[in-house]
Amino acid sequence: MSEPIERILVRHLGSRLAVPLFLVDSEGTLVFYNEAAEEVLGRRFDDAGEMSFEEWTGVFAVRNDGGQPLAIDELPLVKALRERRPAHSRFDITGLDGVMRSLEVSAFPLEGQGGAQLGAVALFWEAATP
Amino acid sequence: MIVRLWGTRGSVASPGPETIRYGGNTACVEVRTDDALLVLDAGTGIRRLGTTLRQHRGRIDILLTHLHLDHLQGIGFFEPCFQPGVELHIWGPPSTTQDLRERLARYLSPPLFPVRLRDLGSRVSLHDVPAEPFTIGSATVSGEAVIHPGPTVGYRISSGGRTLAYLPDHEPALGAPSFPLSPDWTSGHRLAADADLLIHDAQYTEAEYPGHVGWGHSSLEHTWAFAVQAAVRRLVTFHHDPSHADDQLDDLVTHLQGRDGPEVIGGREGLGFSLV
Numbered sequence: 001m002s003e004p005i006e007r008i009l010v011r012h013l014g015s016r017l018a019v020p021l022f023l024v025d026s027e028g029t030l031v032f033y034n035e036a037a038e039e040v041l042g043r044r045f046d047d048a049g050e051m052s053f054e055e056w057t058g059v060f061a062v063r064n065d066g067g068q069p070l071a072i073d074e075l076p077l078v079k080a081l082r083e084r085r086p087a088h089s090r091f092d093i094t095g096l097d098g099v100m101r102s103l104e105v106s107a108f109p110l111e112g113q114g115g116a117q118l119g120a121v122a123l124f125w126e127a128a129t130p
Numbered sequence: 131m132i133v134r135l136w137g138t139r140g141s142v143a144s145p146g147p148e149t150i151r152y153g154g155n156t157a158c159v160e161v162r163t164d165d166a167l168l169v170l171d172a173g174t175g176i177r178r179l180g181t182t183l184r185q186h187r188g189r190i191d192i193l194l195t196h197l198h199l200d201h202l203q204g205i206g207f208f209e210p211c212f213q214p215g216v217e218l219h220i221w222g223p224p225s226t227t228q229d230l231r232e233r234l235a236r237y238l239s240p241p242l243f244p245v246r247l248r249d250l251g252s253r254v255s256l257h258d259v260p261a262e263p264f265t266i267g268s269a270t271v272s273g274e275a276v277i278h279p280g281p282t283v284g285y286r287i288s289s290g291g292r293t294l295a296y297l298p299d300h301e302p303a304l305g306a307p308s309f310p311l312s313p314d315w316t317s318g319h320r321l322a323a324d325a326d327l328l329i330h331d332a333q334y335t336e337a338e339y340p341g342h343v344g345w346g347h348s349s350l351e352h353t354w355a356f357a358v359q360a361a362v363r364r365l366v367t368f369h370h371d372p373s374h375a376d377d378q379l380d381d382l383v384t385h386l387q388g389r390d391g392p393e394v395i396g397g398r399e400g401l402g403f404s405l406v
Contacts, residue, residue: 002319002320005274005277005317006275008315008316009277009305010324012304012306012307013303015306016305016307084186112224113281114261116261117334
């Protein structure tokens, strides 16, 4: 199955950015994150590989500022994917290396020619400690 | 399927004594199947093709990869456009901002051209290239977006058990950390995979490419790597840089020939292929 050109270009762009980038397809399957994201997520993409929607939304133990688990629908990337709009949020994750980090995440939908839903992209940063 | 090259030059027509063997006309390829006449792009090469079709009646399908002038400039000089007995179907890549008629009319109207699209004598129908494969006669045509500035597609045409892939303007290596990545992550791979004949952008030398990254074209080594990954049988280099004279093109093609992989042929005006 070939990837659409828009996702190929996002992956190529991400591979050259120092900003962490996370790319999912229209089914929500994680298809790529870049080297900068590897440091935050705690594992090389080549080692982690693609992950289903259920897998990546469960594996990072996402919590809000109060330490409570965050509903999947509250994740910016899920909002971008399901509601087809940009979204931003701050929350904590536990990386695949077991380290907890606070993140600021902005996500936007990938919409192609003819309104084709091609997935969504998240850019994120480690949040400054208050 | 019979394939004939009427224009193989890229960017701008470049006639002259130094380009006489490969030709100076811009992109145009004639494809004939048992029951259809397809014309790939309408660069200046389409004018001479039109002179062979003065007696043609019935349907002609022009498949545009994109609307840069070197792929469009000849359309107003294609005689069948003005023949009442011709049913002309023009296919082009979809855009989110303007339909194909509006975009074509920007060229086919004053002050750029004296005749308006609506005043052509043939019966003209315009089509956005659909996302799914479609048929023209017995041929199956797939058009998919490829890496090139602006909406651009490449084509895969299959008929009689043979397949032609046409990607005249294509920079699959753009931004790739290494090239090629896996087939799934390589622009245009599905169009070209296992094709009997691949006509592909080969505009730049390796020395020229770094100065033209993002312009939408390939170096010869990128073209070779793309063709090898796609496991095509024959590769025709195409969209020659206007500054490349015949002798230099000979050298560039010779450099690729004899390697393990597809047969390499320098795309020259007038060259024909029979895919049977």
